[in-house]
Structure formats: C-alpha cells, structure tokens
C-alpha cells in the first residue's frame with residue numbers, strides 16, 4: 001500500500017500529509033495579533049481547524065508584532081525554529097519572499113477564489129510574478145472620538161488640521177481635557193500628516209526619495225505644532241498603552257488609530273456604551289487628505305515539513321467563513337470582497353466606515369526595502385515631537401537614510 005493511497009504521514013518531526021490523503025501532523029502558526037484583545041479570537045479560530053482536520057494539530061504561538069519580523073528571519077536563516085505559517089505584515093512579505101523564506105503558493109490549495117481578494121490587498125503578496133502570501137486583513141486609519149466630550153464642548157469633528165487645533169482649544173477650555181493623543185513612538189502615525197501636506201515617503205515610479213522635500217518638512221512642522229500648541233499630547237515610548245489608556249479613560253477626546261484598536265477601545269469605561277465611540281476621516285492638511293494602507297497576510301515557510309497541511313490552514317484562515325467570523329468578533333476589515341456584504345459585516349459601523357477609507361488609502365511601494373523605510377521616520381519623528389531636532393533637520397536625516405538604503409535612487 002503506497003503512502004499516498006492511505007494518506008498516512010511521513011516520519012518527519014512535524015509528521016506531515018502526503019498525497020491526497022487526509023491531512024495530518026502539526027502546523028505551527030506564529031500570530032502577531034494584539035494580546036488581550038485580538039489574540040484570544042485568533043487562537044480559537046486557528047484551533048478550530050482541527051474540527052475540519054482531526055489529524056492535524058495546530059500549535060498557536062503569539063509573537064509580538066515588534067519582534068516577529070526579525071525572529072522569523074533568524075529562524076529561517078538558521079533553519080531551525082521557524083513556524084509552518086506566519087502572520088506576515090504587508091511590508092514583511094516582499095522582504096521574506098526576496099530572501100527565499102516563503103513557499104510560492106500559486107497552484108496550491110492555499111489560494112482559493114483569489115479573484116475575490118481586494119486588489120490593494122493582493123499587491124503586497126506578489127513578488128517577481130509569484131504569489132507568496134494570502135491577504136488576511138487590510139487596514140487604514142481614522143479619527144476615533146469621544147462623542148460625549150464633543151457634546152459637552154459643543155464642537156464638531158475636525159476636517160482639517162486648523163479645525164483640529166480650534167476644536168482642541170475649545171475642548172480644553174470647556175472640559176479641561178486635551179483634544180488629541182498623537183502616538184509619537186510609531187512612524188505609522190506620521191503618514192496621514194505627510195499625505196495631508198501632499199507628500200509621500202518616496203516616488204517609487206521615478207526612484208526618487210521625496211520625504212525630505214518641502215512637503216515632508218511641513219508635515220513634521222505640523223505634528224510638532226500640534227504638540228507645542230497643546231492641541232495634542234504624545235509620548236516618546238510606550239505609545240500604544242498610553243494612547244489606549246488616555247482615550248479609554250476619557251482623558252483625551254480623540255486619537256488617530258485603526259480597526260485593530262476597536263476591540264481594545266470598546267473595553268474602556270468611556271465606551272461601555274459603544275455608541276459613544278465616533279469615527280471620522282483623518283484631518284486634511286494644507287496639501288491634501290489621505291490615510292495609509294496597512295494590514296497582514298498569511299505566508300507559508302518554505303522549509304515547512306508539512307506543506308500540504310500548511311496550505312490548507314492558510315486557506316482556512318483566509319476563507320470567506322473565517323474572515324466573516326473575524327470581522328464580526330473583532331471589527332477587522334476583510335480582504336475578500338464577498339465578505340463585505342455578509343449581514344454581520346455589512347451592519348458593522350466600524351467596517352462600513354473603514355472600507356471607503358481603505359479603498360482610497362495611500363499605498364506604498366511593495367519592495368523588499370519597503371518596511372525599512374519606517375525605522376528612519378521613527379527616529380526623527382520622535383525627536384521632532386520631543387524638540388530634540390527641527391523639522392528641517394529631521395526630514396533631511398530621513399532622506400539621507402533612504403538614499404543609503406535605496407541605492408541609485410535620487
């Protein structure tokens with residue numbers, strides 16, 4: 001009896017599924033979702049795979065977002081300790097693919113009904129004409145605001161940076177609270193201000209660094225002014241916890257954030273009544289209005305000893321059924337068009353808000369170096385916000401770092 005016929009597994013350490021027989025063995029999945037709000041749902045969903053494939057054991061491992069990229073690269077490079085499947089942030093995917101650490105998925109069971117995926121979500125999964133991941137969630141950013149504070153202060157949601165400042169001043173005067181918590185230790189929070197001045201990190205088409213042009217300088221000056229004018233408070237470290245605490249406790253009226261913050265925010269005392277949470281587009285600057293595109297894919301490690309079960313797990317985790325469940329339970333945005341019309345999803349206010357925002361979110365270049373464009377911003381953005389450098393010097397320093405990273409770019 002050949003192995004394929006009885007669908008048995010080989011003797012590999014992970015076990016593994018051979019041929020068209022029943023799947024078996026272990027699939028280790030590294031999830032990077034937020035502990036305390038998203039992780040328990042993702043863990044449950046992942047382990048429910050075994051209901052469909054009783055001979056497969058799913059080993060769920062939560063790896064902090066800030067550590068996972070390097071941890072995976074080190075494990076893949078050393079050939080030991082890498083998971084079978086990883087939640088690969090949109091910028092990590094071209095990076096891992098260019099290093100040969102991801103299994104190409106074209107023609108495998110991981111990719112089902114791929115026309116159903118949003119084009120902008122698919123973009124980061126392609127490298128050198130092949131598909132190296134499957135889109136799981138897509139996101140962008142908006143203003144989260146506390147409706148009660150806005151009512152007490154008698155103000156409307158700001159549409160521009162100038163209105164953000166005047167609304168914050170009125171909130172301070174009427175309620176004593178600060179208008180905005182502006183996260184200062186994560187470069188993602190700078191991007192909507194950069195787009196608001198009509199700027200961008202680079203012009204990939206013309207291989208030109210643009211972040212240190214006048215618009216980039218103006219954007220850094222804008223965020224600095226929000227803090228100096230006391231319209232916003234910020235922190236150089238521990239930004240996520242401080243931002244969530246300040247907003248959930250009603251110490252600030254607004255924060256800029258994304259769908260991944262919704263579940264944690266609803267746990268705040270100010271939002272026990274979910275209706276008190278408002279959501280609006282990020283404010284326009286002097287040169288435009290735009291929010292960034294982010295998100296996460298699922299990718300299979302090229303060295304997995306259980307590819308068949310890993311492909312099937314990836315397909316399950318990004319299926320219509322699973323995306324509908326994740327959207328319902330966590331208000332995260334699906335990457336499949338067909339999921340947006342499911343009743344549980346179509347009636348979700350957060351998803352209805354973010355879908356048009358995601359449709360016009362500003363994409364960035366899906367090149368292997370794409371993720372490395374953020375570290376230089378992180379350093380200078382925080383220094384500008386805390387007065388350690390000027391917008392001009394900060395923008396120049398970021399641009400210089402980019403030109404070192406992106407050889408032969410102007």
Ligand SMILES: C[C@H]1O[C@H](O[C@H]2[C@H](O)[C@@H](O)[C@@H](O[C@H]3[C@H](O)[C@@H](O)[C@@H](O[C@H]4[C@H](O)[C@@H](O)[C@@H](O)O[C@@H]4CO)O[C@@H]3CO)O[C@@H]2CO)[C@H](O)[C@H](O)[C@@H]1N[C@H]1C[C@@H](CO)[C@H](O)[C@@H](O)[C@@H]1O
Nearest residue numbers: 032033034065066067091186187188260294295371374375
């Ligand atoms: C500095 C980093 O720059 C980039 O990251 C960009 C990223 O590309 C942008 O898209 C954006 O990410 C959004 C994201 O789209 C959005 O979904 C959300 O994610 C939620 C999840 O939703 C939530 O479930 C949970 O997981 O928690 C997630 C996080 O909240 O928010 C993210 C923004 O936080 O912004 C990132 C910049 O922050 C690089 O890619 C690296 O990550 C780099 N870090 C490492 C680079 C290593 C050198 O290789 C260095 O040695 C290490 O020490 C550094 O840590």
